Amino acid sequence: MSSVDTAPVGEIDSREKWCRRGEDLLRSLMGFLQTVKIHQGNNRLVARGVEALRQTVSALGKEDDQVSLLVAHGRFFLNEEKFPHRPMVETLIQTFQRYCSQRRLQGITLLMTINEASDEQIVSGARLLNDAGLKEDPEMVLSQWLEQGKLPWLELAFESELHAEHPEESYNQSPGMSYLYNLIHQAEGEFGDSGTRRQPDETTIDVEGQRASTGVERAKIDIKLKSEATTGKTAKQKAVSSYCSALASLKEVSDKIHQRQRVGIRRSVRLIQNMVDLMMDKEALFLAMSTIRVFDDYTFTHSVNVAILSMCLGKRLGLSKVLLNRLGLCGLFHDVGKVEIPREVLNKAGKLSEQELAVMRSHPLKSVQQILKLRASPEMKAHLILPPFEHHLRYDLSGYPRINWENPISFFGRIVTIADVFDAITSPRVYRPTALSPDKALGYMLEASGTDFDPLLLKVFINMMGVYPVGTLLELDTGELGLVMETPGDAEDYRPIVTLLEKDEHGQYVKGEKFNLNTRSGKTGEFLKNITSTHHPSTYGIQPAAFIF
Template sequence: MNESSQSLPSTDARDRSPSTAEEGFVKELNRLIGVVKIHEENNRLVIESAENFIRSISGLSAEEDQVTIQFIRGQVFLQNQKIPYRRDMEPILHKLCDYFSKRGIGGLRFYTTISEASTRGLLTFARLLNQAGNEKNGLTWFARKLTDERIAWVEIVHEPLAREDDPDSETLDLAAIAKKTYVQVLASVKEVARKVRAQERAGIGKTLRMAQNMVDLMMADASMFKALSTIRIYDDYTFSHSVNVAILSMCLGRYIGLSKNSLERLGLCGLLHDIGKVEVPEEILNKPGKLSAGEFEEMKKHALNSVRLIVKIQASRDRKARLLLPPFEHHLKYDLTGYPQTDRKKPITLFGRILTIADVYDAVTSPRVYRPTILSPDRALGMMLKGAGKDFDPILIKVFINMLGVYPIGTLLKLDTDEMALVKETREEADRPRVLLLIPNGRGGFDPGEKVNLDARDPKSGEYLRNIIQSYHPSAFNIQTADFMF
């Protein structure tokens, strides 16, 4: 399968895909609010609508005891995740944002105890919500009425995700959402892996939504999204690595101009590329030191196993077919000398070539207990460049280096001012990044200091104020990069 032959559909495929549980809930909320305006409470449509609304909540709250919907600056968030704008959802999302903003209500939290609420209680709630629009202070009026009616399965959410009066709040909140997304993505990949291993039904829906969220995050702030790949969860190495490979692949995909749909699929391929590792014995997977020839053969099976397990995931044949090749190819190498060996002589696909680069970069910059030396990110890139044309697509590897910058995010630097600094932000293709100075805290660690631009010059002499002497991997100084990133 050649990526270029997979021509992009003229309409967004998401517009035609079935509704997600989140969208279902939003639609039911919208319907409930609308239906009580027209019909009496014993009307069949009203009763159905109330029942469907309750059902849509229980469908969402499998892991939590509540469902929170928030309306912030024209966007709808469910459980802190933005609901993506699909063409058929757009009018509903806009309408609800206007509806709640008119009442001064930032959001609602429904508890699962709603399943015991009567249809009447639900209708009262919806009617009060409608009436709140006629009140001068809809929010206070509605809150008081809920108490009067003893409706305890819903509460008003006061704290918005971002405060309008704090210029930094949007960035801070985006960072918080980004971190939360990372954890949720990790959990969803783990869950799929657990299920396929236990031969339970594993759906792709949640992981797909996660990939969509990741694309949205990347579009909102590409630099911060890239920084997410510095998070490493040691206890969950395989899965944390998979999330990082997805992030780095998506960043490279965006950089070369892939469409949103393609980026989602690339993200999914990254998330699932090593899923076959669930079948590799733990002692081989976590073996300190070099693998024996036999162990390595065992380890090599994971690429093909990933393909076999993806086939077992519940998803349309079409979708699965488009997820198989890149994970199969991720160790094949650009010159096809890697594994699994087959007779085919066709070059590996674009997604396969992207995954290979992201995979190796994350692996060689990941501190593992058994690895005595760990390459700093810039040296890892230098090493990878030597494999151009052999291990890696010679053009893509250069594009990847351009994208990450000479000193990628998360590189630890020693400066000629005797200061230590962590690369916090890179401008694409720039070799003087923005860094966070690290101040020794006297207890062997560091506290975050000032953020400075390494391209700042002394106004009199024109000389750079700070120059890089050496780079390190942060783990060489026991620094958890992500602690200083967000």
């Protein structure tokens, strides 16, 4: 086992203490809610319950001003982190889940203002919470009570917030988001439940030259976080849903920063944890997900792709799930500082002036500043700040921002650097419409091994991606085009499996048959098809994800 898999003794002790405090809080909360059902407010047991609840909330919430209890995707989350399976509290968690379900709640957040609230306010709030379970529309009633200030020490997360991980307006305003939503349907197959071919919506948009539907049955898209045991989604559908949800979480963070609101990352943490769970068995699927390119949502898709590539590389390096979660969040937030960069600088088609270049190069430091403002524990923020600051420093520290120390960049910083550069140079941009094909990008990066990149980590990354990474467009000696769908598992073998592309009656490329380029002639023993050149898919107006999913 790799040394990184083994947490220090102090960290294990700290985690155990965190788990025990979580159990104490859940026990105090559920016990108190039961006590106020059967006793008057002046009862001694009620007073003890109030004090116990205050103490347990204070023990867990002093660093973040709140403690969140959440049930999602069939799992229990405490303060944005997945709570480990502990048989001794399983019944208690199930009781909490039933309580929330009866009130159409996803979870409950207890605020540190509980220490300022009077005993009467706390008891009254608990009784209102209990009464909501008897109402015909508990969400409406609870929402009204929250607006009226009757629950000053509580925040509530409603089930309706999960009916679609994205707000309606987020994909109405973004053609790229609409395109990704349609991939969910594509992952289900070309035919619907009725057996009839799905008809595209009349409105279409252009995503890197690929015509795509913008509104196909949006109302039917359901990305509610359910237990994997009960959801009927395939691995591809789950992967696409998680990608869309990660995009929406970044858009939400960006919007809140622009509105000068304090930003929480509970949703992002939960999504990364779910991605890690799925990636452990479906690494190839997640590598394929990283081929998604959406021109109008570049900053967001780039950040999600960097998170995916970083986690996949981390998995190859033997990192534990806990460390993969941290690494994924570092990738997801590595460019969060760009929300402060003016759009006219970010999207300038021509060469940046010296002043504009200085503004652009300020984004790593701005990312650190934004992360420090997040509504998260100091420990969580401490885990996140280094890689975003370091991802343009380069392995030999010759990059930016300029620093006065000689210590090497962090392990996670070196990983995120590799993922960031690969996705950036394989993505068309307004100032660079022609991107490198994935195989040429790896060659370019190899030339900078030891200067820009950690040579050992880069070698692992190249082996993971393959000579012709998924999403590379190949021109064959037969005159055909083939899109790489799978890379060989054998390091000695470089000939991939491709989907041959054909033109339909409108001149658009459509998916043809799958072909293994290792296939040889039975008579001569020669390969039936050979690679003559490689291209970036956007050169031919091809969106790889449209053919992979």
